[in-house]
Amino acid sequence: MGASDFSKLPHIGEELRRKEDYRFLTGAGQYTDDVNLANQAHAVFVRSPHAHAKINSVDTSAAMKMPGVVGIVTGKDIEGKMGGLPCGWLINNPDGTPMKEPPHTILAIKKVRYVGDHVAMVVAETAEQARDAAEAVVVDYDVLPAVVSVSDAANKQSGVTLHDEAPDNQCYKWTLGDKAAVDAAIAKAAHVTKLDLVNNRLVPNPIEPRVAIGGYNRATEEYVLYVANQNPHVERLLMTAFVLGLPEHKVRVIAPDVGGGFGSKIYLYAEDVCLTWAAKHFNRNIKWTADRAECFLSDAHGRDHVTHAELALDKDGKFLALKVHTDANLGAYLSTFATAVPTILYATLLAGQYTTPQIYVEVDSWFTNTAPVDAYRGAGRPEATYLLERIVTRAAWELGLGQDEIRKRNFITQFPYQTPVALQYDTGDFRACMDKSMKLAEVDGFAARKAATEAKGKLRGIGYSSYIEACGIAPSNIAGALGARAGLFECGEIRVHPTGSVTVFTGSHSHGQGHETTFAQVVAARLGIPVENIDVVHGDTGRVPFGMGTYGSRSISVGGAAIMKALDKIEAKAKKIAAHLMEASDADIEFANGEFTIKGTDKKIPFGQVALTAYVPHNYPLDKLEPGLNETAFYDPTNFTFPGGTYICEVEVDKQTGEVKIDRFTAVDDFGTIINPMIVAGQVHGGLVQGIGQALMENCVYDKQSGQLLTGSFMDYAMPRAEDFPMFKLDTVCTPCTHNSLGTKGCGEAGAIGSPPAVINAVLDALRPLGVKDFDMPATPHRVWEAMRSSQKSA
Amino acid sequence: MQVQFTVNGKAKNLDLPPNTLLVHALRELMQLTGTHVGCDTAQCGACTVLVNGRAVKSCNTLAVQQQGAEITTIEGIAAPDGTMHPMQAAFKECHGLQCGFCTPGMVMSAIDLCTQHPNASEAQVREQLDGNFCRCTGYQNIVKAVMLGGKNMSAAPAKATATA
Numbered sequence: 001m002g003a004s005d006f007s008k009l010p011h012i013g014e015e016l017r018r019k020e021d022y023r024f025l026t027g028a029g030q031y032t033d034d035v036n037l038a039n040q041a042h043a044v045f046v047r048s049p050h051a052h053a054k055i056n057s058v059d060t061s062a063a064m065k066m067p068g069v070v071g072i073v074t075g076k077d078i079e080g081k082m083g084g085l086p087c088g089w090l091i092n093n094p095d096g097t098p099m100k101e102p103p104h105t106i107l108a109i110k111k112v113r114y115v116g117d118h119v120a121m122v123v124a125e126t127a128e129q130a131r132d133a134a135e136a137v138v139v140d141y142d143v144l145p146a147v148v149s150v151s152d153a154a155n156k157q158s159g160v161t162l163h164d165e166a167p168d169n170q171c172y173k174w175t176l177g178d179k180a181a182v183d184a185a186i187a188k189a190a191h192v193t194k195l196d197l198v199n200n201r202l203v204p205n206p207i208e209p210r211v212a213i214g215g216y217n218r219a220t221e222e223y224v225l226y227v228a229n230q231n232p233h234v235e236r237l238l239m240t241a242f243v244l245g246l247p248e249h250k251v252r253v254i255a256p257d258v259g260g261g262f263g264s265k266i267y268l269y270a271e272d273v274c275l276t277w278a279a280k281h282f283n284r285n286i287k288w289t290a291d292r293a294e295c296f297l298s299d300a301h302g303r304d305h306v307t308h309a310e311l312a313l314d315k316d317g318k319f320l321a322l323k324v325h326t327d328a329n330l331g332a333y334l335s336t337f338a339t340a341v342p343t344i345l346y347a348t349l350l351a352g353q354y355t356t357p358q359i360y361v362e363v364d365s366w367f368t369n370t371a372p373v374d375a376y377r378g379a380g381r382p383e384a385t386y387l388l389e390r391i392v393t394r395a396a397w398e399l400g401l402g403q404d405e406i407r408k409r410n411f412i413t414q415f416p417y418q419t420p421v422a423l424q425y426d427t428g429d430f431r432a433c434m435d436k437s438m439k440l441a442e443v444d445g446f447a448a449r450k451a452a453t454e455a456k457g458k459l460r461g462i463g464y465s466s467y468i469e470a471c472g473i474a475p476s477n478i479a480g481a482l483g484a485r486a487g488l489f490e491c492g493e494i495r496v497h498p499t500g501s502v503t504v505f506t507g508s509h510s511h512g513q514g515h516e517t518t519f520a521q522v523v524a525a526r527l528g529i530p531v532e533n534i535d536v537v538h539g540d541t542g543r544v545p546f547g548m549g550t551y552g553s554r555s556i557s558v559g560g561a562a563i564m565k566a567l568d569k570i571e572a573k574a575k576k577i578a579a580h581l582m583e584a585s586d587a588d589i590e591f592a593n594g595e596f597t598i599k600g601t602d603k604k605i606p607f608g609q610v611a612l613t614a615y616v617p618h619n620y621p622l623d624k625l626e627p628g629l630n631e632t633a634f635y636d637p638t639n640f641t642f643p644g645g646t647y648i649c650e651v652e653v654d655k656q657t658g659e660v661k662i663d664r665f666t667a668v669d670d671f672g673t674i675i676n677p678m679i680v681a682g683q684v685h686g687g688l689v690q691g692i693g694q695a696l697m698e699n700c701v702y703d704k705q706s707g708q709l710l711t712g713s714f715m716d717y718a719m720p721r722a723e724d725f726p727m728f729k730l731d732t733v734c735t736p737c738t739h740n741s742l743g744t745k746g747c748g749e750a751g752a753i754g755s756p757p758a759v760i761n762a763v764l765d766a767l768r769p770l771g772v773k774d775f776d777m778p779a780t781p782h783r784v785w786e787a788m789r790s791s792q793k794s795a
Numbered sequence: 796m797q798v799q800f801t802v803n804g805k806a807k808n809l810d811l812p813p814n815t816l817l818v819h820a821l822r823e824l825m826q827l828t829g830t831h832v833g834c835d836t837a838q839c840g841a842c843t844v845l846v847n848g849r850a851v852k853s854c855n856t857l858a859v860q861q862q863g864a865e866i867t868t869i870e871g872i873a874a875p876d877g878t879m880h881p882m883q884a885a886f887k888e889c890h891g892l893q894c895g896f897c898t899p900g901m902v903m904s905a906i907d908l909c910t911q912h913p914n915a916s917e918a919q920v921r922e923q924l925d926g927n928f929c930r931c932t933g934y935q936n937i938v939k940a941v942m943l944g945g946k947n948m949s950a951a952p953a954k955a956t957a958t959a
Contacts, residue, residue: 725921
């Protein structure tokens with residue numbers, strides 16, 4: 001079935017209330033910490049208090065005598081018994097040599113490299129006993145100097161080496177595009193806009209902390225790992241094949257209800273490996289629940305780029321070339337997909353929505369004495385969008401053009417469009433998004449609102465951001481050629497039961513996205529059965545055939561397309577059964593609204609009768625058709641999908657305090673076909689608040705000398721709260737994706753990608769009259785006030 | 796230490812270590828796992844329950860401090876036949892939840908909020924929710940849900956009284 005036919009089916013576009021909500025609203029959700037296994041002990045990790053130190057000794061003798069202690073595992077105990085945590089994406093330097101890939105041992109052996117690094121795991125009968133015993137583990141350290149900020153790593157003056165394999169702390173250099181052509185275009189351009197910016201480091205902070213339970217069954221020799229994770233099959237693959245050397249069929253990974261992820265629960269973490277291994281070692285089920293302080297210290301962080309960019313334009317404001325240099329902080333070790341974020345997921349997006357003919361990007365990635373940095377909602381694409389949309393707005397101001405006008409002059413209008421940075425956009429209508437957004441934002445009334453604000457003694461500004469992103473990384477073979485060490489397909493299984501109800505098994509994972517509803521809508525639409533008769537199962541390697549999980553806004557476009565393929569198979573087989581029952585030829589059977597009919601007649605039978613016949617095959621073509629109605633499909637996309645849109649933000653700035661208030665925020669997105677508009681709007685809301693949070697308040701700060709995390713709790717790291725926002729105005733444009741059967745593009749990250757530059761452009765627009773040209777996120781009252789003060793002083 | 800209180804209308808007589816947090820007593824001794832722990836500094840609000848009708852962060856109070864209290868958790872607010880409390884129903888209707896982890900605390904806070912301020916404005920709702928974090932919804936639909944739930948609580952006051 002094609003995307004056009006699909007979008008017209010019943011239930012598609014319906015704001016169905018969520019099937020999963022009742023359990024969450026009545027306290028019946030089952031998150032990993034709600035699971036308790038028999039004979040369960042508890043683990044606590046001894047973590048490094050130093051950013052960089054040599055370990056002289058780890059003395060567990062006193063701790064071992066503490067009440068309730070089951071056992072303690074140190075780095076030396078597991079040395080040689082397992083591999084280190086793998087990195088899932090190989091990046092090569094321009095000369096073809098591979099990136100530096102130092103070992104990421106599960107527990108530190110000779111050195112610790114960030115505050116929070118894992119030194120030992122203490123297992124005791126209760127969590128309190130484990131915590132007490134962990135405090136009695138004596139670690140003798142020689143503290144070493146640390147290199148903390150990416151700028152300090154990049155200038156190579158620190159004299160610090162984290163890993164012997166990378167003496168100057170560089171993991172790789174990576175380039176994309178034609179440098180000579182870009183330099184030539186910049187040299188003869190009528191105008192060049194330059195920009196230096198920092199993309200501030202963030203802590204993902206899903207409200208459910210990381211948590212895991214390792215278990216082992218001596219009878220079956222099977223391991224089980226319950227874990228708050230976004231992709232349990234990937235977790236199992238990485239852990240069995242790369243770390244523990246276990247056969248996959250002996251390990252079951254279950255990610256039950258998961259309380260948000262935003263990227264931070266994609267990765268295989270040291271704790272997961274320790275718990276799984278130790279379950280057999282101690283013959284105990286072992287639970288570990290992170291406290292929030294541990295989440296701050298040891299969840300993979302996001303962003304942390306320092307960038308210089310130059311945009312060359314002709315006299316009419318047409319973009320001629322873009323040149324970008326970025327230093328990216330990878331943290332102390334390579335997290336699972338860390339290396340892909342500042343490269344494949346970043347540089348390839350730098351054409352944005354524009355026809356810039358030449359782009360050259362150079363990325364230097366650095367190890368620092370900080371927690372590993374990896375994908376966080378958007379992953380590379382927010383960094384690209386922030387850079388591009390900031391420099392485009394700055395160019396507009398330098399040339400005296402409107403923020404909308406400069407974008408309109410440069411929009412791509414013909415599709416498919418091959419960018420100079422490897423991607424081929426299949427479809428889009430950027431001008432339609434811009435026009436709709438400007439109308440919804442009531443841009444015509446901005447001048448009057450600005451005057452009213454100024455009459456109150458405040459400042460008002462407006463900021464634009466026209467973003468594009470790439471979702472559902474694919475296809476697997478091209479990703480493999482670019483360094484991916486895993487496939488990027490998805491798997492779906494449709495199990496029609498004899499009574500006509502359906503269980504859907506999907507390799508996608510819902511941790512808030514509402515798949516149990518959206519995927520059920522897809523199946524209900526196709527099979528013409530009630531949504532109530534469809535259950536969606538995910539998050540269990542013991543039940544779902546395989547899966548790559550949920551990240552990169554891939555679930556509906558890749559996971560949904562796999563389900564569509566399985567439904568095609570179901571429909572094809574069911575038609576044969578129906579043809580047999582109605583004594584017609586297969587080719588004459590039509591299926592719609594849950595009924596099989598013979599073309600041109602009023603003969604029909606319902607889906608339920610076909611399902612029952614498949615399992616009670618008395619009147620059945622057994623000579624040419626197997627009984628049963630159960631089909632599995634794998635889908636590997638032929639291209640990324642490309643959601644895009646225009647966001648417009650209006651802020652008021654208090655001149656006395658520097659406080660920025662979001663007065664209105666308008667988001668018009670093109671997500672292609674939308675299955676459930678209510679759920680999609682919810683995804684946009686959440687993304688916007690994470691993006692606006694980055695722009696206005698969130699900031700992960702380490703002490704530059706000691707490497708201590710200064711923002712290590714919710715008391716120190718500003719999380720967005722309800723009172724920080726107005727109601728947003730949302731709308732959509734629909735150009736269906738041309739290469740999947742649903743026409744969908746994905747919506748999970750758009751808000752976080754598009755919003756930060758819209759906010760900062762608005763703040764800068766408000767401050768322009770005072771002579772403020774630039775400052776870095778987050779636009780806290782202190783920073784804004786300082787910017788206003790320093791511009792006044794210099795004026 | 797001995798402590799007696801009611802949880803969702805049922806009398807509890809417990810012998811606990813004095814340092815047991817209320818949230819741990821609920822989750823571990825009574826298997827009421829709908830009340831969640833999201834932080835260690837009483838900021839996130841995922842552990843919010845009602846103590847004598849007022850929203851309290853159960854990670855921030857000892858169980859033994861609750862002598863004689865009436866405690867209500869997310870498991871105790873639906874009708875015996877499973878019909879959701881108006882605030883629960885409003886969260887579903889308005890899509891005021893995504894991953895569901897902050898939801899029980901958010902709903903309990905919202906019930907207290909709307910009991911104290913039956914006709915709360917949007918600005919009041921936003922301000923009063925400052926003790927509860929949600930990382931998924933951007934608060935947009937939560938605010939709508941609280942306003943709808945509050946309206947429906949006023950319309951059906953009998954149902955709004957927690958527990959039986």
